[in-house]
Amino acid sequence: xxxxxxxxxxxxxxxxxxxSKVSGVSLSKAxxxxxxxxxxxxxxxxxxxxxxxxxxNLPCGPKADTLALVARAMGFxxxxxxxxxxxxxxxxxxxxDD
Numbered sequence: 001x002x003x004x005x006x007x008x009x010x011x012x013x014x015x016x017x018x019x020s021k022v023s024g025v026s027l028s029k030a031x032x033x034x035x036x037x038x039x040x041x042x043x044x045x046x047x048x049x050x051x052x053x054x055x056x057n058l059p060c061g062p063k064a065d066t067l068a069l070v071a072r073a074m075g076f077x078x079x080x081x082x083x084x085x086x087x088x089x090x091x092x093x094x095x096x097d098d
Contacts, residue, residue, distance in 0.1 A: 011052075012061040013045040016070055023074040023089075033073035033095050041070060064090040 010018065020027055031040040044062055051060035062070065068078040069091035078089040 011048075013048045016041065016045060016062065018065070019074040019076050021061055021077070025074040030070055032075040034069050050072070053088060064089055065093065069093055069095065075077075 016027070019025075020030065025033075027041045028038040028043070031038050031042070034040075041062075044066075048060040048062075049087075051058055064078070068089045073080045073090070073095055080087040080089060
């Protein structure tokens with residue numbers, strides 16, 4: 001896996017917004033591509049942000065398999081990078097167009 005830019009660390013909800021910005025695929029379109037209603041991703045991100053603002057330690061944001069599926073819907077891949085190894089994380093679910 002080669003990247004032309006330095007990899008920036010960010011929260012999952014920020015990563016989804018950045019993927020949308022870079023790819024030009026709206027959150028609504030990505031929601032539809034993963035077989036959900038058009039507001040699904042936006043609602044998930046709002047809920048995660050609200051949970052973080054409350055300062056609770058509750059899990060929030062998309063789970064890894066959902067993040068992998070959303071990334072794929074926007075033309076990205078979710079990967080774990082370390083120790084000279086790259087492991088791609090994939091979802092057990094399929095895109096609507098598959």
